[in-house]
Amino acid sequence: GKLKMSKLNLLFVFAFLPAVIYCANVAEIVMAEQIAFKLCDEDSSGSLSWEEVSTCLDSYSSMLELEHIPLPTWEHFHAADDNDDEELTLEEWKLWAHVQ
Numbered sequence: 177g178k179l180k181m182s183k184l185n186l187l188f189v190f191a192f193l194p195a196v197i198y199c200a201n202v203a204e205i206v207m208a209e210q211i212a213f214k215l216c217d218e219d220s221s222g223s224l225s226w227e228e229v230s231t232c233l234d235s236y237s238s239m240l241e242l243e244h245i246p247l248p249t250w251e252h253f254h255a256a257d258d259n260d261d262e263e264l265t266l267e268e269w270k271l272w273a274h275v276q
Contacts, residue, residue: 256273
């Protein structure tokens with residue numbers, strides 16, 4: 177009985193491990209993006225213009241490249257700017273990146 181139950185528990189844990197790891201990565205990505213929004217939001221508007229993103233890239237692109245993080249492009253920015261107001265909010269980015 178006990179051995180069989182622990183094997184089942186182990187199988188259950190391994191079955192859900194990828195989802196747990198994925199969630200941890202998503203949480204880390206969202207946290208990194210929140211930090212980026214705070215660092216780059218020069219006018220404290222709560223959203224980013226492409227000019228703010230570009231300025232931020234000038235300062236941090238080498239660090240991102242060292243971490244193998246792809247640099248955002250104007251095309252990414254425009255695609256993520258859901259309401260086309262030239263200002264990207266964290267919520268718009270989350271929707272675009274498919275993370276909640």
